[in-house]
Amino acid sequence: MSAALHRRDVVKALLQDRGDILVVAGLGSSAWDCTAAGDHPLTFPLWGAMGSACMIGLGLALAQPRRRVLVVTGDGEMLMGLGSLASIGVQRPDNLAIVVLDNERYGETGMQKTHTAYGTDLAAIAAACGFAKAEIIRSVSQIAGVRAGIHRAEGPRFYQVKVASDPDPLVLPPRDGAYLKHRFRDALLGRSPATDSVTDSVTD
Amino acid sequence: MRRKTPGKALDSSLDWPAAIHRALKSHGVRQVSYVPDAGHKRLIELCHADGSMAAVPLTTEEEGIGLAAGAWLGGERAALLMQSSGVGNCVNVLTLATNCKFPLLMLITMRGEKGELNPWQIPMGQATPETLRRGGVRVFRVDRATDAFARVGAAALLAFDGHTAVAVTISQRLIGIKSFQEPR
Numbered sequence: 001m002s003a004a005l006h007r008r009d010v011v012k013a014l015l016q017d018r019g020d021i022l023v024v025a026g027l028g029s030s031a032w033d034c035t036a037a038g039d040h041p042l043t044f045p046l047w048g049a050m051g052s053a054c055m056i057g058l059g060l061a062l063a064q065p066r067r068r069v070l071v072v073t074g075d076g077e078m079l080m081g082l083g084s085l086a087s088i089g090v091q092r093p094d095n096l097a098i099v100v101l102d103n104e105r106y107g108e109t110g111m112q113k114t115h116t117a118y119g120t121d122l123a124a125i126a127a128a129c130g131f132a133k134a135e136i137i138r139s140v141s142q143i144a145g146v147r148a149g150i151h152r153a154e155g156p157r158f159y160q161v162k163v164a165s166d167p168d169p170l171v172l173p174p175r176d177g178a179y180l181k182h183r184f185r186d187a188l189l190g191r192s193p194a195t196d197s198v199t200d201s202v203t204d
Numbered sequence: 205m206r207r208k209t210p211g212k213a214l215d216s217s218l219d220w221p222a223a224i225h226r227a228l229k230s231h232g233v234r235q236v237s238y239v240p241d242a243g244h245k246r247l248i249e250l251c252h253a254d255g256s257m258a259a260v261p262l263t264t265e266e267e268g269i270g271l272a273a274g275a276w277l278g279g280e281r282a283a284l285l286m287q288s289s290g291v292g293n294c295v296n297v298l299t300l301a302t303n304c305k306f307p308l309l310m311l312i313t314m315r316g317e318k319g320e321l322n323p324w325q326i327p328m329g330q331a332t333p334e335t336l337r338r339g340g341v342r343v344f345r346v347d348r349a350t351d352a353f354a355r356v357g358a359a360a361l362l363a364f365d366g367h368t369a370v371a372v373t374i375s376q377r378l379i380g381i382k383s384f385q386e387p388r
Contacts, residue, residue: 046300049269051297056274056277058270059235059280083263083264084263084270087262090261177305178305181304185279188277
């Protein structure tokens with residue numbers, strides 16, 4: 001049994017030289033981890049709407065089929081949106097990957113145990129929902145494979161990464177949701193929000 | 205009170221689901237998510253049959269708010285179909301749309317209105333417009349089939365150009381009363 005993985009190291013390894021990947025970060029520690037790895041306009045961190053991270057990833061993956069999309073979230077956030085795994089399983093976007101940083105705790109509310117501490121197997125749920133790949137990751141030797149999976153392999157893919165529950169320093173992303181949205185769209189679509197007129201996107 | 209024919213729409217003279225589908229297309233909607241409602245049956249079928257739209261079945265309505273946000277981040281427009289009972293499921297996640305000023309276009313078929321035969325539908329149906337408004341959603345209503353195209357179009361403009369959360373509630377008058385009688 002190797003030493004427990006550290007969530008900051010895992011996220012840093014996954015997002016180093018991130019290329020053109022699009023990232024959605026679930027609320028709480030996962031958003032802080034992604035920010036600690038380097039605040040980036042093509043990372044959309046959540047400050048609320050618990051349970052929504054994977055569905056935002058799905059909408060983004062369907063809208064941008066040529067780009068890789070990664071959702072980084074926690075076990076508590078994932079548990080609140082378990083149904084979204086079934087909804088993703090229906091669409092099966094091949095460019096979507098989900099990484100759940102599973103410390104088996106609700107880290108923002110007093111470290112209460114989550115269902116995964118009692119044995120809930122999120123990867124098995126994702127596999128049963130039709131993900132192309134779903135596995136539990138426990139050792140540092142597996143991280144290179146996760147990285148290859150999220151950047152290159154056919155999705156949808158799901159990695160439940162067991163991590164230590166030690167607290168990390170807060171590294172907070174910007175808090176203004178409209179700013180986070182606009183900078184993401186500007187970086188991805190290359191147009192100013194002011195030009196979002198109906199005339200440039202109506203197809204009919 | 206005059207009793208209407210069970211199971212029959214009260215305003216079925218015009219194909220309003222097709223009018224809504226045309227309105228969604230004319231505003232460039234590419235992702236249509238839904239938790240089914242009998243009132244949305246035809247619109248859901250039209251969206252599934254439309255090669256320019258991704259029809260996305262949801263397990264619960266709030267998933268569609270996340271989907272719409274992701275679609276917009278990626279440069280696409282989305283709409284979310286549900287029955288009024290699903291509005292209660294959406295309340296916390298509305299913060300995603302309102303805080304970030306994401307466009308959100310919800311099309312809500314009403315239950316719990318005049319003629320409802322299932323009393324369990326009434327509390328959420330009656331609370332739907334107020335729940336939406338308190339959550340920061342602008343509410344439009346369609347009472348007549350002939351208004352469907354224009355009202356959904358106006359809602360789409362406000363949502364996508366105004367970066368606003370908008371709901372269109374579709375009167376039970378258009379949908380009919382669920383009869384609870386065979387055959388279904």
